Amino acid sequence: QVQLVESGGGLVQPGGSLRLSCAASGSIFTINDVGWYRQAPGKERELVASMQSGRNAVYVDSVKGRFTASRDNAKNMLYLQMNSLKPEDTAVYYCNADIATYSSGNYFQKTYWGQGTQVTVSS
Numbered sequence: 726q727v728q729l730v731e732s733g734g735g736l737v738q739p740g741g742s743l744r745l746s747c748a749a750s751g752s753i754f755t756i757n758d759v760g761w762y763r764q765a766p767g768k769e770r771e772l773v774a775s776m777q778s779g780r781n782a783v784y785v786d787s788v789k790g791r792f793t794a795s796r797d798n799a800k801n802m803l804y805l806q807m808n809s810l811k812p813e814d815t816a817v818y819y820c821n822a823d824i825a826t827y828s829s830g831n832y833f834q835k836t837y838w839g840q841g842t843q844v845t846v847s848s
Contacts, residue, residue: 734842
């Protein structure tokens with residue numbers, strides 16, 4: 726059973742920083758494409774950053790230059806460093822990963838989601 730667990734959310738003043746972490750656990754063979762999404766109240770979930778395996782991250786325009794996504798494949802960890810936060814960044818943030826598992830001689834590929842972590846930017 727594979728799980729993604731986010732942490733690092735909280736309340737921060739405008740201009741502040743937060744670092745979100747996403748820990749993947751379970752019978753993981755490899756983690757391929759990953760992403761960070763967010764959903765603000767009354768809005769649809771949007772992709773904030775995506776990172777194909779072995780490639781640099783790609784960001785939505787609204788966070789370019791402020792957010793940095795990274796990954797540590799050895800530790801099965803994903804990170805989202807968020808700087809110069811704005812009130813409009815307030816949302817629940819989710820990590821997402823395409824993960825391959827191995828069982829009984831077979832490989833399985835599935836997309837997993839974390840449970841979300843609340844980020845609130847307010848003075």
